[in-house]
Amino acid sequence: MKIGRYEVLKELGKGSFGLVFMAYDTQLDRNVAIKRLRDPVTNLEDIKFLTREARTAAKLIHTNIVQIHDIIIEDNYLYFVMEYIEGQSLDDWLEAHGPCKTEELGSRIGMFVDVLNAVRFMHEHSIVHRDLKAANIMLNELGQAKLLDFGLASIGTSSLTNKTFAGFGTPNYMAPEQLSKDKKVDSRADIYALGIIFYELLTGRLPYSSHELGALMEEILHQDPIPPSAFNSVIPSDIDQIIVKMLRKEPFDRPTIEEILEVLTGRNLLTSIAVRRVVVDEEEETPSAAAIWPTERCQKAYSG
16 A cells, blocks of 8 residues: 555554545655554545644744654545654653652653753744643653644644534643633743643553543633642652643643743753663663563554
8 A cells, every 4th residue: 555655554543533544655765654544535625734833833843742744634544744753752751660769760850851941842832732641752762751632733723623623632631721612822821732631641641540531621610630649658748739720621721831940950860861761671681661562562652
């Protein structure tokens, strides 16, 4: 099977927004990930909007953002061609490793700072992601975090986006304003989702986790989160407080990314990418499972 100049090697996975393949770029001699939107796109305005979004996202060249290489329209289906990352989603990584241990605090904060830097770069270019979650963050073999999936990212000045996609997202990570069609959704919704991710990264659990959608929405809208330190005593008080502030109901009450970075940088806990390398388990003399992952473990992250 071919999509444009790309030879499909295998299916990586399926998600709520599309089908994802691993493919080979016959011109540039490299592997790529290709995401096909789930539904055909026939409306001219939708095609224009999605194409404009892809072009904007492709300009986001940043160490912590998965690069978009190409966009293809074939048989009314839209395909996003992206950088292929050998690694694992943060979602899968957390499932395997659980809550943060004392000795992991610096490296986990380093992962989160990678994501903060990616989102700050997006916001500087007037783009709101709208679907930040652990499954949309890839960790490469060095433990470096890379943000992916711009399926819901929107150009901040687009009235079409604000009207059409305002309520979209993943329920557990959605800010209160995303649950209402009457409220404006802007970059502060991303701050809220970042708070959920940071909470999950340190505790191994979500602050709101009801399985029934109505109950979950009620929690998000009306219940204050239990501070993460209640579930993991490793979390320092200043980090505990900044996470709670990120999860405030009112968008204007949430801190900026600069304020969050100021708290984290002030602790001198940030771990460089060079330190987050493949480590050898002394007992087994094999690479630690915390640092490397086989190719098939990439699947969930790209499928979104």
